[in-house]
Amino acid sequence: MVPIFELSLRQLAGRWRLLIIFFLTSLPIGITVIIRVVGGDTQEDFIEGMLGGMIVGAIMPIVTMTLATAAFGNELEDRTLSYLLLRPVQRTFIAIPKMLASLVVAGPLLAASSVLVVVLSLDSGIQTALAVGVAVFAGVMAYSAVFTWAGLVSSQALGFALVYVFLWEGVISSFLAGVRYLSIRGYTLSIMYGIDETGMKALEEFSIEFPAAIGGAVVVTAGFLWLTVRRLRNMDVP
Numbered sequence: 119m120v121p122i123f124e125l126s127l128r129q130l131a132g133r134w135r136l137l138i139i140f141f142l143t144s145l146p147i148g149i150t151v152i153i154r155v156v157g158g159d160t161q162e163d164f165i166e167g168m169l170g171g172m173i174v175g176a177i178m179p180i181v182t183m184t185l186a187t188a189a190f191g192n193e194l195e196d197r198t199l200s201y202l203l204l205r206p207v208q209r210t211f212i213a214i215p216k217m218l219a220s221l222v223v224a225g226p227l228l229a230a231s232s233v234l235v236v237v238l239s240l241d242s243g244i245q246t247a248l249a250v251g252v253a254v255f256a257g258v259m260a261y262s263a264v265f266t267w268a269g270l271v272s273s274q275a276l277g278f279a280l281v282y283v284f285l286w287e288g289v290i291s292s293f294l295a296g297v298r299y300l301s302i303r304g305y306t307l308s309i310m311y312g313i314d315e316t317g318m319k320a321l322e323e324f325s326i327e328f329p330a331a332i333g334g335a336v337v338v339t340a341g342f343l344w345l346t347v348r349r350l351r352n353m354d355v356p
Contacts, residue, residue, distance in 0.1 A: 123215035130185050130219050142177050143231040150235045164239055165320040169250065173232050174257065174306050175288055181228060182258050183279040186220040186265030209350040213343060220262040229254045249313035256335045257306035263342035270349050298326050302338060305331040
């Protein structure tokens with residue numbers, strides 16, 4: 119399991135990929151500094167626009183899908199996945215390190231970026247920063263599970279992932295409240311609000327019940343991890 123994890127980290131931590139990720143995670147910080155200097159949005163507008171829209175709605179899924187859909191990419195492109203599957207290793211111990219590699223690269227960067235944005239922009243305490251960091255990390259974990267499975271199922275996973283994120287997570291979940299029970303974006307915003315209802319008051323109308331959000335994130339992560347393991351067991355690899 120450890121060698122597979124280390125191999126996956128080396129595959130995902132390419133120079134250009136990391137540069138793009140650093141740029142995307144630094145973008146909200148730069149915009150926040152500019153807003154802070156020139157003055158502008160109210161706290162409620164900032165939470166909705168920066169946290170709910172830019173970070174959780176766009177940057178978090180884009181960064182995670184870029185990494186997670188490529189988790190099995192090299193093996194599938196080079197037709198070397200068979201060598202991995204022929205090893206006497208349970209499929210679970212192949213799927214978990216692949217997902218964890220995406221989480222380890224994307225999770226800390228996105229969580230740190232989000233917390234720094236909150237610290238720079240909002241007159242909030244530790245609880246608010248903790249709420250944002252925990253929620254973003256949970257969202258990255260759920261997205262990692264979904265997109266790792268997608269990358270194993272289809273060579274066009276990145277394109278499908280973009281459609282899913284911007285259509286389902288972005289447009290549909292914003293207008294249909296019931297969809298938030300099936301939305302990783304909805305879970306993430308609800309966890310933020312559930313941990314700090316006072317500081318994240320602006321997210322109340324976008325949130326579902328806190329236990330439902332926690333349960334949803336866990337079910338999505340575990341469910342798609344199981345689907346990845348099942349796919350590894352059943353797929354025919356040349």
